[in-house]
Structure formats: C-alpha cells, structure tokens
Amino acid sequence: MKKKSVNPFRLVILISGFGSNLQAIIDAIKNQKLPVTISAVISNRSDAYGLQRAAQAKIPTHIFLKTDYSNAAEYDSALQNCIDQYQPDLVVLAGFMRILTPKLVNHFAGRIVNIHPSLLPKYQGLNTHARVLAGKETEHGVTVHFVTEELDGGPIIMQKNIAIYSDDTVETLQEKIHQLEHELYPLVIKMIAEKKVKWVNGKVVISN
Numbered sequence: 331m332k333k334k335s336v337n338p339f340r341l342v343i344l345i346s347g348f349g350s351n352l353q354a355i356i357d358a359i360k361n362q363k364l365p366v367t368i369s370a371v372i373s374n375r376s377d378a379y380g381l382q383r384a385a386q387a388k389i390p391t392h393i394f395l396k397t398d399y400s401n402a403a404e405y406d407s408a409l410q411n412c413i414d415q416y417q418p419d420l421v422v423l424a425g426f427m428r429i430l431t432p433k434l435v436n437h438f439a440g441r442i443v444n445i446h447p448s449l450l451p452k453y454q455g456l457n458t459h460a461r462v463l464a465g466k467e468t469e470h471g472v473t474v475h476f477v478t479e480e481l482d483g484g485p486i487i488m489q490k491n492i493a494i495y496s497d498d499t500v501e502t503l504q505e506k507i508h509q510l511e512h513e514l515y516p517l518v519i520k521m522i523a524e525k526k527v528k529w530v531n532g533k534v535v536i537s538n
C-alpha cells in the first residue's frame with residue numbers, strides 16, 4: 331500500500347456554484363494523479379451544488395453569506411480567518427463569483443490562483459463565450475493565473491486554447507472550455523505543489 335505523505339500540500343477551494351472544477355480536482359486526487367489534499371471548501375452561496383460534491387467527498391465546508399456582514403472588509407476578514415485556520419499551501423478559486431478585497435489578496439499573495447474562461451488578457455470579466463463569439467474570434471481558451479488586486483489580471487501561469495468553428499454556440503463553447511479547465515487546473519495545481527511553478531517577486535517562474 332502506498333504511504334500517504336506526512337505533510338500533504340493543502341488546498342482550500344472557494345466556489346459559488348456548480349463546482350465541476352472542484353470535482354475535477356477531487357477526482358484527480360482520488361485517481362492519484364494529484365498529490366494534494368483539500369482541507370476545506372468555502373462557498374458564498376448556500377445553494378452551490380459544489381457544496382454537495384464536497385460533502386460527498388467528506389471535505390469540510392463553510393458558507394459565507396454576503397448578508398451576514400456589513401461590508402466587504404468585514405466579509406473578507408472573516409473569510410481570511412477561516413482560510414487561515416487550515417494553513418493552506420494554496421487557495422484555489424474555482425468559480426468563486428465575488429471580488430476579493432486587496433487586503434485578502436495581498437495576504438495570500440503567491441498562494442492564490444484562479445481559473446478564467448478566456449485567453450487572458452483578452453475577455454476579462456463575465457460572459458466570455460458570448461463576447462468571444464461576438465468578437466468573431468477564431469480561438470478561445472482557458473487561463474490559470476495567480477490572483478492579484480487587478481481583477482483577472484494577475485500573472486498568467488498557463489493557458490490552453492481551442493479553435494472556434496462556425497457552428498459553435500455559447501453552449502458548445504461552454505462545454506469545450508469546461509473540458510479544458512478540468513484538464514488544466516489539476517495539472518497546474520500539481521506543478522505548484524511540486525514547486526515546478528513558483529511565484530517569485532510577483533512573476534511566474536516555471537521549471538521542469
């Protein structure tokens with residue numbers, strides 16, 4: 331039997347919804363393709379389906395509702411304390427639909443990543459598939475980046491792209507992009523856990 335590492339690389343994953351990226355990470359761990367552990371899953375919505383995925387995988391969950399706090403600073407201070415309890419090596423944003431305060435982002439600088447459904451720096455923000463189609467682009471893709479104060483603007487770690495065909499729709503792109511995300515996110519997390527991807531003075535350094 332394979333021995334478990336004494337000090338596994340710990341993730342805290344933040345979600346807001348369906349949680350398919352969370353599931354991809356859970357599955358990669360289960361299939362022994364990703365040598366990390368998920369210490370907790372945190373959602374800003376109580377109805378996020380990803381919470382059920384976490385419960386199914388016996389991962390502790392927390393819900394932080396906006397309505398329980400008087401402002402973003404208070405919210406993020408409570409969120410930061412909760413994340414810190416787990417002493418994570420990496421905070422993973424997986425469809426977390428809330429803008430984090432600079433204070434929180436800076437607290438986790440170099441230890442917090444996000445996945446975005448576009449080839450950043452193109453198409454920051456929401457509804458990327460519709461905007462990519464409206465922009466008559468010939469390719470689309472996915473970006474994993476470190477999170478900084480600039481929304482969807484942190485240093486890029488890795489991207490994967492696909493061609494756009496004339497019969498593609500928002501729905502077909504959504505499916506293809508999700509598929510790419512599910513391959514890319516576990517891979518990048520593995521590279522960070524293995525110290526093949528590093529944050530050095532605000533820049534990404536990749537080695538093999």
Ligand code: GRF
Nearest residue numbers: 348349350351425445446447
């Ligand atoms: C993904 O497309 C991700 O790129 C974006 O939010 C979506 C989350 O999907 N940030 P899921 O909840 O992981 O299924």
